[in-house]
Amino acid sequence: MSVTSVNPAANATNEYYLTRQSQMESNVRSYPRKLPLAIAKAQGCWVTDVEGTEYLDCLAGAGTLALGHNHPAVIQSIQDTLASGLPLHTLDLTTPLKDAFTEALLAHLPGGKEEYCLQFCGPSGADATEAAIKLAKTFTGRSSVISFSGGYHGMTHGSLAMTGNLSAKNAVNGLMPGVQFMPYPHEYRCPLGLGGEAGVDALTYFFENFIEDVESGVTKPAAVILEAIQGEGGVVTAPAKWLQKIREVTEKHNIVLILDEVQAGFARSGKMFAFEHAGIEPDVVVMSKAVGGGLPLAVLGIKRKFDAWQPAGHTGTFRGNQLAMGTGLMVLKTIKEQNLAQNAQERGDFLQAEFKKLAQEFPCIGNVRGRGLMIGVEIVDERKPADHMGSLPADAQLAAAIQTACFNNKLLLEKGGRNGTVIRLLCPLIINQDECVEVIARFKMAVAEALKAVRG
Template identity: 30%
Template structure:
């Protein structure tokens, strides 16, 4: 019954290609105009996709080709695009209040209270939310506030991390494309290894990658002469996103928590991509049982409208001076109304989307492994946050060549499926659809991906 309901929230003909070649003429014209008038500095600027209409996990381009989207707008569309309940919330709120500058508004305050209710243990019921428009903004605020409340200035982040593309947030991020030629960034950032077991640089025959990486941070924080002598916070993704969809065991965050407690540094979890139910729990940090001091959110909480923020323990928030961080458009009333609706859909016991993400994610991983493709080195993930590491050779783990990846992407898009690569070598295909994806569309999309692998 639920599957039929979820199927009804999508275009029924997906995937369907109506033009003899891709992109079709209207899409090609739209791409050409975009290239002449819009900055291609944005992440997906050069992708051969133009969206014209969207519904659920499906969308149409200007030529009428219909696609299955396994990317959810990089994890944004947690409840599907143009969900009728969200559309109604936008309509209703737009008739009463939209922009309210930074004074209190009923929807903004209602959302702050709801966020406090759904936070992980350690923040739930005793926290304050600072709203922003995007994840980069939330991380900027996290760094600024951590320095203020601790009186310290250094930040520890991790290799493979992605936390944004402004100043402090870009200093935390390690992707070459985001850094090269743009520096210098904020000083005082120390990068440590993330427990990416598949490509971990150290011997793991006696200790796990999680133990080694966690203990290294403990060493930095709590040993003399490491130069990490003024650390305000450790900022970590509980499941690493752009760095390759890497889900560490709970032990890693548990070691970080103890190390921070010993040193007095704050533990900040970046849940912008992993949060909002994607990993089978509302927040990915909940898989570890660790209590964070701060948490950043975005993407899936806002869905079709811009919404992000930083959540802090109340005692920490009390140390931030009033009026020290103005943000004109944060928690616009329409965005707040949409976020409240998204949360209500994620928490709907009848749909049970968060638990469903766990079970469907396991099924999806099994389907991918069943392809038995020589190009697949590892399948990993939690819930509907799945990474498929593609390699030239399983023994050497040499990353799949750009040429083969390009052919695979052409095949998948040309057959009506949108997937987005990530990873340090851009060789990890991610499966991160809306939590409302019907099983039928999930496996149609994955089988097209499997056929693409077979065609290489």
């Protein structure tokens, strides 16, 4: 099949391809229901549908496309790998390309290759999460896991069991047993009803006491797994002192601390990894999405003392994806050479400041939060009474209408959080100032249109 044979059919429309998709694909498809377009091409922060309409993309493959669409360095890497004669698939056999990528990735972990080694897993973040839990159970000889409300770790049997959102879990019986959930700090909706520093302090004490109390009713876990910034859970950032206490307690009790950096990692938060904001070092780091430069790859960073695997103790057919290692290496180089962590921080600061200005004009914007280019805008019903902490009731209907209005204004973004009430932005790290200004302009129009449609 030549490349010309997959070009859009003459006079084809989005509806044409979406109808065909619905006829040929499972009911499980999700994004086309909220973002009904068929993509013909893409470049940077922009995608073009089959009808020739351009959209500003603030979803970026759910954070996968750190350098945006079809970045020249990524395309060149693919072309170079294909021309080199390297096999595309090598299981876990090494190659010069894999060697270079491994060394470069280790250099970005705290302590580098002296402290960590890498495990190449299957192609998705959930594969790596499953491997991390299996490793923790192997190392400790224990069976249970502590996870957190609002967390998201994937959709496979074990990872879904550790995910907070109940809508996906309720449809599946018999998920992995032995998962204990604990409350995660939330600056706008404190799970203890305290808010502010009092809420953080109480949750910090609660975690330590829960682990150390011999009457807690919970046996010592093999692992604690969490995100330093919850993405799907509504862009909720863990306070540094809470993370530091979790690190202290898990280290004291020989519990494996697993940081899921699948979405927040690779400079998105303004640092290479989101856990760096708290100055901690996890025992295991879960990496996917941006680690492969847009191609499927998942990797664990394992502190050497926890590398308890026996040879072939955990395998995966597609852990030797050479194209993804090449594009991943190019992403690492580009992040460093172009200082994209700083760009993420600066552009993110600008966007958050502008969203907060919009909140003065549109009180339905209840809370703006995040780090770097991982931003959440929580939509509320300001007509209803606030709770005792000053937080307003969430408005899921309006949030959905805003996402639809953004799409109509050619702005692609996602929803998340409880009942989908948080508008989420995961812009490519290369986004420039003019594009950020355009994001705000389109979002402002969308909010006004959604308010008129929903509230009149």
